[in-house]
Amino acid sequence: AQTVTQSQPEMSVQEAETVTLSCTYDTSENNYYLFWYKQPPSRQMILVIRQEAYKQQNATENRFSVNFQKAAKSFSLKISDSQLGDTAMYFCAFMRDNDMRFGAGTRLTVKP
């Protein structure tokens, strides 16, 4: 079974700085999808970024980028120029065959 590990329960960063959230996963599959979701205090989960395992190029969405290391089974999220609105729980997720497994989450606080 696939497992997803987020080793940082909580992190904080100063506004405008850069922060990296870690995620590792365990799978024997070759084709899968990886996601970072954000859950602000209002609770609605929203997609931050998605990576297809067959693509070597790291995904980027504005201030959000990932470092995907397939051999190491690592999928970290970098947030540049952090904003107060980035304060949220961040979940790393692994998906194959519409079965999505989440990590335990990292609570990120952006300080003014």
Next chain:
Amino acid sequence: KAGVTQTPRYLIKTRGQQVTLSCSPISGHRSVSWYQQTPGQGLQFLFEYFSETQRNKGNFPGRFSGRQFSNSRSEMNVSTLELGDSALYLCASSPTASGANVLTFGAGSRLTVL
């Protein structure tokens, strides 16, 4: 267009009762997944439906069940409620059953079991 709608948003039940939660997916989405979120266990996959058929099921007891209607709306039911069933139940929809799809989540139904 409207997002994923979950009802009710909050509910309180007592042990032994049953509860039904509803999820209306984004218009045109045919796949609906359910997740349980608790502080201790995090987000756990319950089940996924596509075209009225359950395609995947997580590791939950038979007290947890679900169904999907022809209009893609889905319900989940928990019978004989236990204190440990207190959780936020999240529903997510996607256009098809392909693993390439992004899930869009609803705001959740907060269940408290007393």
